[in-house]
Amino acid sequence: MWIYLLKFSACLAILLLFYKLVLEKVHFHHFKRYYLLSAFIISLSIPLITFTHYVTVTLEPAQIPTYIEQTRGNLIENKTDIAQILPIILWGIYILGVFIFVLKFLGNLRSLLKNIKNNPKLISGRIHHVLLQELIVPHTFFSYIFFNRKDYETQKIPQEVFWHEETHAQQKHSLDILLLELLQIVLWFHPLVYWAKHLVKLNHEFLADQAVLKKGASVPDYQNMVLAFSSSDSYRNAVAPPLANAIHYSPTRLKLFGKTFVFGPSIFGQVKKRIVIMKSQTSKKAIWLKSLLLIPLITLLLYSFSTKEILEIQELETLTPKPDYQQGIMEQENINESSNQNIPTQEISVSINKYGQLLVNVDLVKLEDLKSHLLKYNQGLTKEQREQRIRAIIRVEKKTPKNIIKKVDAILLDYGVATIDIKGPKKSQNTVGASQREINKFNALAKKYNAQPQETRVIPLKDLKTLETIYSRMNNKQKQQAQPFPECLPPPPPAPVPAKKLEAPKTPTAPLPPSQTSNGETKNQRDPQKKVVRHRLILIKDYNKMYGVYEGLKQKENKTKNEKNTLITLFSHLKKSYANMTVEEKKLVHQPYPPSSPKTSLNKTINGHKESNEKPKIPKELAAPYGNLYTVPQxxxxxxxxxxxxxxxxxxxxxxxxxxxxxxxxxxxxxxxxxxxxxxxxxxxxxxxxxxxx
Known part of the structure; x- marks a missing residue:
């Protein structure tokens, strides 16, 4: 705001100074009138013009940008009390000034309209002569010319005065004054506005004087008449409204705190300037030369005070292989083409810089190509499996566009991931949150299931997954305003297993729910114990969650001691739960396997396919980190x-x-x-x- 105001002031000052030094004495008054009005438009517009320069920056493929997650807290600047209250004081003073100038403008306008309404009027063509009792100097407001009634009736007013004021009315000089008054209300604190207003009103007098002389008035007589109106004691103290054009135009005055500030020369200085302009002449050649100077002036202002923006276009450098190795590279690409089609990974990392460019793991990808690029990962998994195993991380910078973050988030959600973490210097996840469409969907589902008693509440796995996904993406404010999350009763703990050597059961130990017959047909209308079915479904869901944690920990390299112990415990629990499942339930889950592939004989013993009296030999690689692999969990x-x-x-x-x-x-x-x-x-x-x- 301050920079814009400074640029506007500089442009306006240069244009007004050019008018004062070069154009004011030129006999081209109509052009000068529009120049002064255009000076405001040009000064207001140039700072808003932006020139964009594009710079191409080449990125080497070998240099992969590294995104460092900033973990330090946001620095909070302690501002002083004065710095905090200063903007409030300045805005308060500005609004007070606007209010005062609005009252002043309305008062002047009301005074003119009151004089028009309450005094006799004589019509002369399109001009209305308003006769006032007060001692006034002749002045004009649009098509109304105000005269002293006594001087008007005794015909003491010269004909040149009528011509002068009629010129103001015919050329509608009051429009210029009204526009400047409105601009003065907004920029009441700006001294250049008062100077411009003075120059405009003085140019109106030049136009009226020129029109009077063109009608045949004697130059010496007219000059003496103007001087008489300006020097006469009776007219010197006469009233001249600020919104009107008077024949003895006086400089612009501003009264503030009891002091009067004058913008422009005294009344005699202005009369002297008008007399000099009447006597002088300007050749057409000089008019054209001075007018052409405006072209380099406007160009200079445009170059100096417009806004310049530099945008970087990043491109990958194309490396041309040497001829000796080109054939070998092409053959190697053909060999690896099939292996590059599928990229197995447990984590997808998408980094977004402030320009909205994407780095997916180690590949630069366009936003429109992200959806097809993600299909290269985990092609052997279905969307449902990806929603249980794959984790996505979106890393952003401070100025990363929020709309790009939302689009990437939606594409990842459509691809199918278990969790989406948005990391950046300002915790962008809490800033972005869930979309309004997602919140509406969450509220509808939560309201539906919250209406059910918690003891008998049943939430399908699909709806539960939707609720959990949206709820995890909400920020704190959205969670407070949304419906409460519909909780379910926790499942009962499984039956304790005696601390013996684990052997695979020959038959499933979990009883069939009462709603199932021996041939597997369901009869819900005859089921008196529906809670058993619900608890089994919840156990399956917990099993899948635990299996996802187990697989993620199993794939991790350089595990700590605690993580190794956790991995052993998870496998034992998964194996025990899997053995207690029915055939139908096993179709809904994945069978757990040990962290490392043991020998074939050991596998057979674990899976219960073959019983052996020999003690299994545990491989050396399993003996150290997984010594408790075949014991009861700690x-x-x-x-x-x-x-x-x-x-x-x-x-x-x-x-x-x-x-x-x-x-x-x-x-x-x-x-x-x-x-x-x-x-x-x-x-x-x-x-x-x-x-x-x-």
């Missing part, structure tokens, strides 16, 4: 009176925390337990720990 630590310390001990042992159907991180669980008055910690399904009362 028990949870002893309960602690301090729930926060107990949570930390569980986390060190590799526990996975759930509250309802949602998994929480250790830090989040600690915060919830600290805020809770009576938390409940259920370790019956360890390593899954279920929280309540939070």
């Amino acid at each position: 028990p949870p630590p002893q309960p602690n009176e301090d729930p926060v310390k107990y949570i930390k001990e569980l986390a060190e042992k590799g526990a996975i925390f759930y509250m309802g159907p949602h998994q929480y991180k250790t830090d989040e669980v600690i915060e919830l337990v600290k805020k809770s008055k009576d938390p409940s910690i259920d370790v019956s399904d360890y390593p899954i720990v279920r929280l309540g009362g939070c």
Whole structure:
């Protein structure tokens, strides 16, 4: 705002100075009238013009940009009280000034309209002569010319005065004055506005004087008459409204805090200037030369005060291979073409810079090509499987366009991912949040299931997945305004397994729900225990979640000791749960396999396909990190009176925390337990720990 105001002031000052030094004395008054009005338009427009220069920046393919996630907190500047209150004071002064000048303008306009309405009028063609009792100098407002009634009736007013004022009315000089008055209300603090107003009104007098002389008036007599109106004691103190054109035009005055500021020379200086202009003449050649000077002047202003913007276009450098190796490279590409079609990965990273350019893992990709590029990853998985296994991370910069973030987020969601984390210097995830369409969908589903009693609440897996996905993408404000998340009762813990050598059961131990017959047909109308079916579905869902955590941890390299212990515990629990499932339930889940591929004889013993009296030999690579692979999971630590310390001990042992159907991180669980008055910690399904009362 301040920069724009400074540029506007500089342009206006240069244009007015050019008028004062070059154009004011030129006998080209009609052109000067439009020049002065255009000076404001030019000065207001030039700072808004933007010239964009595009610069091509070549990126070398070998130099892959590294995105460093900033973890430091936002620096908060402590402003002083004066710095905080200064903008309020300045805006208050500005608004007060606007209010005062609006009142002044309305008062002057009301005074003129009142004189027109309450005094006698004589019509002369399109001109109205308004006769006033007060001592006034002749002045004009649009088509109304105001005279002193006594002087008018006694015919003391010269004919030249009538011609002078009629010129003001015919050329509609009052329009210029009204426009400048309105501009003065907005820019009442700007001294150049008052100077421009003075130059415009003085040029109106030049136009009227020129018209009078063209009608045959004697130059000396007219000059003496103008001088008489300006020097006579009776007319010197006469009233001349600011919105009207008077024959003895006086300089623009501003009264502020009891002081009068004058813009322009005195009344005698202006009369002298008018007399000099009447006597002088300007050749057409001089008029054209001075007018042509405007072209370089406008060009200079446009170059100096317009806005310049430089945009970088980034391109990849095309490296031309040497002729000796080109054939070998082409053959190698043909060999690897099939292997490059499918890229297995558990995590998709999309980095977006401030220009909206995308880096997907290690590939530069256009936004319109992102959807097809994602299809190269995990081609062996269905969308449902990707929604359980694949994690996406969107890394952004401080000035990354929000609309690009939303588009990338929508494309990843359509591709099918389990979670989407948006990381950046300002936690863009909380800033972007979920879209309004997603919030409306969440509210509709949440309202539908919240209306059902929690004891009998049934949420299909598809709707539950939708609720969890949208809820995880909401920011804090959206979560507060949205419907509460429809929680379900936690599933009962599985039956305890005796601490013996694990052997695969010969037959499934889980009973068939009462709603199923021996041939597998369902009869819901005859099922008195629907809760059993619901609990089995929830157990399957928990199994799939645990399987996703297990697979993600299994693929991780350089595991810590706690992660290795957690991996062993997860496998034991998955294996035990899988063995207790029915044939139909096993079709809905994945069978767990050990972290590393053991020998064939060992595999047969694990899967229960063959029983052997020989003690299995564990490979050396499994003996150290997975020594407890075929033992009962380690028990949870002893309960602690301090729930926060107990949570930390569980986390060190590799526990996975759930509250309802949602998994929480250790830090989040600690915060919830600290805020809770009576938390409940259920370790019956360890390593899954279920929280309540939070």
